[in-house]
Each structure stands twice: as C-alpha cells, then as structure tokens.
Amino acid sequence: DAGVIQSPRHEVTEMGQEVTLRCKPISGHNSLFWYRQTMMRGLELLIYFNNNVPIDDSGMPEDRFSAKMPNASFSTLKIQPSEPRDSAVYFCASKSLTGTGQDTQYFGPGTRLTVL
Amino acid sequence: RKEVEQDPGPFNVPEGATVAFNCTYSNSASQSFFWYRQDCRKEPKLLMSVYSSGNEDGRFTAQLNRASQYISLLIRDSKLSDSASYLCVVNTDKLIFGTGTRLQVFP
Numbered sequence: 001d002a003g004v005i006q007s008p009r010h011e012v013t014e015m016g017q018e019v020t021l022r023c024k025p026i027s028g029h030n031s032l033f034w035y036r037q038t039m040m041r042g043l044e045l046l047i048y049f050n051n052n053v054p055i056d057d058s059g060m061p062e063d064r065f066s067a068k069m070p071n072a073s074f075s076t077l078k079i080q081p082s083e084p085r086d087s088a089v090y091f092c093a094s095k096s097l098t099g100t101g102q103d104t105q106y107f108g109p110g111t112r113l114t115v116l
Numbered sequence: 117r118k119e120v121e122q123d124p125g126p127f128n129v130p131e132g133a134t135v136a137f138n139c140t141y142s143n144s145a146s147q148s149f150f151w152y153r154q155d156c157r158k159e160p161k162l163l164m165s166v167y168s169s170g171n172e173d174g175r176f177t178a179q180l181n182r183a184s185q186y187i188s189l190l191i192r193d194s195k196l197s198d199s200a201s202y203l204c205v206v207n208t209d210k211l212i213f214g215t216g217t218r219l220q221v222f223p
Contacts, residue, residue, distance in 0.1 A: 033210075035213075091159055103207060
C-alpha cells in the first residue's frame with residue numbers, strides 16, 4: 001500500500017516567493033496533519049483536518065501560512081511570501097479516526113524547504 | 117516550560133549495552149503516550165505505545181508513571197541499527213512531540 005505521499009521532496013526558493021507543499025494521505029484515512037521540524041524547535045504541529053475540515057490551526061505561525069484540504073485525498077500548505085526563517089522540513093501525516101490503531105499517525109517523507 | 121521534555125543526548129553506547137531514555141510531560145490530562153523513532157533525514161515512525169502497566173516489545177520496554185508525569189524507554193542489547201532519534205510523544209487532543217533523544221550505537 002502506498003503511504004503518505006508528499007511533493008516536492010526538496011524545494012529551494014528565494015525570499016518573497018510563494019511556496020506550495022502537497023500531500024496525499026493514506027487512502028481511507030480521514031485525519032490529516034501538517035508539521036514543521038527544525039533543529040531548534042523540533043516537530044511542531046501547524047494544523048490538522050478531520051474529514052477535510054480544519055480543526056486546529058493554532059500552530060500556524062502567521063498569516064503567511066495557509067492550508068487547504070479540498071477533498072479526502074489531497075491537501076496543500078502554502079507560504080506566501082516565504083522568508084528564510086521558514087526553512088525547515090515540513091511533514092504531512094494521516095491517520096484513521098476510527099478502528100484499531102486510531103492513535104497512530106503515519107508520516108510522509110517530508111518536504112525539505114530552503115528559503116534563500 | 118515545554119509540554120514534553122527530553123534529554124537531547126547524544127547517548128553513545130557500545131553494541132550490546134542497555135540504554136534508557138526518560139521524558140517528562142506537563143499536562144496531567146494527557147490521554148495516551150508513545151515512542152516514535154526517527155532516522156536521520158527520514159520521517160518519524162511509531163516505535164511503540166506506552167501503557168500504564170508498562171509494556172515490552174522484544175528488546176524495548178516502555179514505562180509510564182502518571183503520578184510523576186514521566187515516561188521511559190529501555191533498550192536492551194543495543195544494535196547498530198538502533199542508532200536514531202527517539203521521540204517521546206504525548207496525546208492530549210493532539211500529539212505533542214518531544215525534541216527527541218539521539219542514540220548512537222558503536223561497534
């Protein structure tokens with residue numbers, strides 16, 4: 001079975017540019033999470049969706065960040081405009097809200113973002 | 117105070133050694149607990165859940181002390197392949213990750 005798919009795997013951009021990160025959750029999972037990981041702050045939850053609805057976006061750093069989940073199989077995280085301090089690895093994760101193992105989140109391989 | 121605190125390490129141990137990692141959490145209403153493993157430049161993966169009575173999975177033993185808000189992971193007979201970061205994770209209404217403890221096992 002395919003796991004969580006993220007694209008691109010690496011992104012290098014210049015300050016001020018728009019960045020869009022993409023995620024396809026595991027089929028059948030109805031909860032999706034966006035995390036950011038840096039050496040200094042570790043893994044931080046940015047936002048999560050249940051059944052395509054944003055539930056908690058308190059971790060989104062500021063208005064430059066936005067996330068959407070137009071359907072059960074696709075989500076985007078957008079940064080506009082990007083800044084060097086946004087450089088990090090961005091992970092998407094998904095899980096099922098029901099059944100066994102509902103506490104287990106499955107992570108994608110991450111997008112390594114560098115903003116110059 | 118961070119919600120989940122871990123010693124960042126690194127812990128450098130020889131093959132065959134026993135090593136223990138500790139973690140404390142601040143929210144007494146936390147519902148469930150986990151250890152995740154993260155290899156360098158890879159995504160975190162669930163290692164094991166942590167149950168109140170303590171639980172074991174092969175060489176790995178996890179313990180939870182709710183009164184002290186403390187979680188531990190014990191690895192026996194360390195292997196080179198155990199080298200990774202171990203993230204302590206606490207579930208309130210969402211998963212809160214510690215910054216991880218780095219383990220390096222040497223021959």
